[in-house]
Amino acid sequence: MITVRGVRKTYGDFVALDDVAVDVPAGSLTALLGPSGSGKSTLLRIIAGLESPDAGTVEIEGEDATQLPAQRRGIGFVFQHYAAFKHMTVRDNVAFGLSIRKRPRKEIDARVGELLHVVGLEGYQRRYPAQLSGGQRQRMALARALAVEPRVLLLDEPFGALDANVRAELRAWLRRLHEQVHVTTVLVTHDQEEAMEVADRIVVMNDGRIEQTGPPREVYDAPANAFVMGFLGPVARVGDGLVRPHDLLVSAEPARGAREAQVVRVVHLGFEVRLELELAEGGHVLVQLTRHETEALEPEPGDIVWVRPPLRSVLPEAAPAA
Amino acid sequence: MSANRTSRIGLRVLALGYLAALLLVPVGLIFYRTFEPGLGAVWDSVTTPAAISAFWLTIEIAAIAVPLNTVFGIVTALVLARGQFRGKWLLDAVIDLPFAVSPVVVGLSILLVYGAGGWISLPFQVVFSVPGMVLATVFVSLPFVAREVAPVLREVGDEQEQAASTLGANRWQTFWRITLPSIRWGVAYGVVLTTARAIGEFGAVSVVSGRIAGQTTTLTLLVEQRFQNFDVAGAYAASALLALIALATLLAMTLLKPRKEEDA
Numbered sequence: 365m366i367t368v369r370g371v372r373k374t375y376g377d378f379v380a381l382d383d384v385a386v387d388v389p390a391g392s393l394t395a396l397l398g399p400s401g402s403g404k405s406t407l408l409r410i411i412a413g414l415e416s417p418d419a420g421t422v423e424i425e426g427e428d429a430t431q432l433p434a435q436r437r438g439i440g441f442v443f444q445h446y447a448a449f450k451h452m453t454v455r456d457n458v459a460f461g462l463s464i465r466k467r468p469r470k471e472i473d474a475r476v477g478e479l480l481h482v483v484g485l486e487g488y489q490r491r492y493p494a495q496l497s498g499g500q501r502q503r504m505a506l507a508r509a510l511a512v513e514p515r516v517l518l519l520d521e522p523f524g525a526l527d528a529n530v531r532a533e534l535r536a537w538l539r540r541l542h543e544q545v546h547v548t549t550v551l552v553t554h555d556q557e558e559a560m561e562v563a564d565r566i567v568v569m570n571d572g573r574i575e576q577t578g579p580p581r582e583v584y585d586a587p588a589n590a591f592v593m594g595f596l597g598p599v600a601r602v603g604d605g606l607v608r609p610h611d612l613l614v615s616a617e618p619a620r621g622a623r624e625a626q627v628v629r630v631v632h633l634g635f636e637v638r639l640e641l642e643l644a645e646g647g648h649v650l651v652q653l654t655r656h657e658t659e660a661l662e663p664e665p666g667d668i669v670w671v672r673p674p675l676r677s678v679l680p681e682a683a684p685a686a
Numbered sequence: 687m688s689a690n691r692t693s694r695i696g697l698r699v700l701a702l703g704y705l706a707a708l709l710l711v712p713v714g715l716i717f718y719r720t721f722e723p724g725l726g727a728v729w730d731s732v733t734t735p736a737a738i739s740a741f742w743l744t745i746e747i748a749a750i751a752v753p754l755n756t757v758f759g760i761v762t763a764l765v766l767a768r769g770q771f772r773g774k775w776l777l778d779a780v781i782d783l784p785f786a787v788s789p790v791v792v793g794l795s796i797l798l799v800y801g802a803g804g805w806i807s808l809p810f811q812v813v814f815s816v817p818g819m820v821l822a823t824v825f826v827s828l829p830f831v832a833r834e835v836a837p838v839l840r841e842v843g844d845e846q847e848q849a850a851s852t853l854g855a856n857r858w859q860t861f862w863r864i865t866l867p868s869i870r871w872g873v874a875y876g877v878v879l880t881t882a883r884a885i886g887e888f889g890a891v892s893v894v895s896g897r898i899a900g901q902t903t904t905l906t907l908l909v910e911q912r913f914q915n916f917d918v919a920g921a922y923a924a925s926a927l928l929a930l931i932a933l934a935t936l937l938a939m940t941l942l943k944p945r946k947e948e949d950a
Contacts, residue, residue: 414848434851447849451867460863461853505849512853 365390365548366411366516371420373406373572380406381417382572388516388565390425393542393549395559398569399595404552405520407569411550412518413437425515440509440547444521446501448493454480454504455489461512479507482541499530503537510545517549523558535562556596560584568592593679600649602671605678610652614639615670616661622672625649627663639663641671713929720926723919731923739900740908741927747816747891747904748884751823755880759831760873764865766832767839784828792825793893814896819904822890827883831876838872839865878939885931905931 366388373381381403388394396404409415411422413434421430429437449457455476456463462472480486483503493501502522509517522538523531539562542549553559559566560580568575568583568591576588587593593606600609602623615622625641628648637658639651649671653661663669720728731737766778784792799805800812800821812818846868850860866873888906895902903911905928912920 412852414852434848435854435856437852439852441849441852443845443849445845447845449846449849449864460850460855464854464859508849508853 365423365425366550367421367423368407368411369421369423371407371410371417371422373403373410373415373417379572381410384420384572384574386567386574386577388548388550390548391546392565393539393551393563394565394567395563396550396552396567396569397554397556397559397595399554401571402569403572404554404569408518408520408550408552411516412439412441414441438512438515440512440514440517442502442505442509442517442519442522444524446493446498446505446525448496448501448505450493452492453489454485454491454493454496457493457504458507458511460508465512475511476507479511482510482544483507497530498526499534502526502534506538506541510547514547517547519549519551521552521554524553531558538562560596568595570595587679590679598650598652600651601647602643602649602673602678605673605680607673607678609638609650611674612649612651613672613674614641614651614653614657614661614663615672616667618670619672621675622670625669625671627665627667627669629665630663637663639669641669643671716922716925716929719919720922727919728923728926731920732927736899736903737908737920737924737927740903740905740924743816743819743903744885744905744928744931747820747823748881750820751827751884752877752880754824755827756831756873756877758828759833759876759880760835760866760869762832763835763839763869763872766836768844781829781832784826789822789826789887789889789891790893793822793890796822796825796890796894813894814898815902818894819891819902822894823884823887826887826890827880830879830883831873834876834879835869835872838869842868874939874942878935881935882932885928885935 366386368384368386371381371384372379384403384407386407396407398404406415410417411424413429413432417430421428423429424437424439434441449460452460458476458479459472462475467475476489477486480488483506485500485503485507488496488500488504493504496504506522519538523534526534535558538551542562551559551563563580565577566580566583567577570591576583576592578586583592584596587596590599590606593599598609599606600612601607602612613622618624624644626644627639628642629638629640631638631640632655635655637653637655639653641649641651643649651671661669732741762777762781766774766781796818797804797813800808800818802813808817810817812821846864847860850864851857855863886906887904888910891904892907892910895904895907897903897907897911905924909921909924909928912918912924
């Protein structure tokens, strides 16, 4: 359980965090999601004790940690660029926190072996970080952070420096690991897909503030404002409302609340069909349909169709944005 | 292709020729001239009481100045690379002062400050004595370690140190177990340069030494003294001894080369 209250941080004139309050429930995997410069990494580093806030408090497991240095917060931190100790073997990297705590050698060896098994690096004990791939280095960094049995695990864009396929693999792996280890985890990411896939709670940040907090489906389906809606997925504008392109309904016949439009382009992407429509009242709209939905319609460029949003999933544009 | 090849070979010849003309030939010539009169004569020349005393004084001064400047250099490099404070540019500029100021001027300034009627008087003799010579040597070899280590520190960055602190290490543990191992090649190179400068220093030491034979004569001073006294063979022998110390330092560094697997 992490409780952040009234945290403010400025760098000169730049306000990185403006009166931020967050609760991270015990055992959850919470993602701090936002564009670069939104303050998500600063918030994570303040929780870790690597930065100190200008104002506000940080509590970890009910203990006020605001004045505690990083070394005494009982955290595990994973950096985007691994921060591997280059002059140490994999074994010594993972053992570092335990050897600082002067644990007996036997205990350290057992723990290191166990963790290398968890992260799938058995047999790599005597290698140096330079002999590992990026994904392996990051898994070693995770084992190193977990070795000291942290109260909270903090991950700063942990997959940001990896190739797309390695990233996808590690995401699924992290999710499974979390189900095994169940340590309270905070993940910083700018990738909404990563947040949706891995986290059970998402905190959407923008301009040093928190826009919305909730489970992935809730922030996706019921965004608090236009920023959250736009950051979590594609958005189409119909009339004066915002709607997800896959929620739009398209028919060949006029219907209540439907608007007339002409098909400009049809793109077939396997199971998905994208239509680019030009509204009769002016403006373009992108629609995502399933292949099944288009079977009856068989849209061709130049066709006249009728498009309408389902009433429930429209966000009025007047909703406060940021 | 062939023009490319020609220019590449030309460049190599130029570089090697430059090196040979300025470095290898003069040093080689010294060794040649040294051993021309025969080994026995050389041995006699470097085992006179004056030569032995000069040898040990040179080693003694280096043994004090090098550790001092290594510690100071690492601390200064940490301040320059990691610190954020006003006036950092000033420190950055002042570090280079010993490079900019002529060693003779350094020697004179030590005379003025610590000499008879100077600003500072200590309970022990500074000028015309070993403490003054150490002081002069420390001053002229001050910047090497800091200048070698600071860029390495910047390149390594501070993420490993942050990682160590999140794993429970305090600053002292982080320094010994993370920072120092990752800058050790910069430190080693700085130490070699500092040692070379400390052993080879002439100007500043010459001014403050007073050249008391058997007491404040270092090897470089001995070379000059013998040369002035028309003992050319003796000067060559002392020079060869100096060159040998330098080679030993370089060899020590080469033997400590990084293991391959740690290259990253």
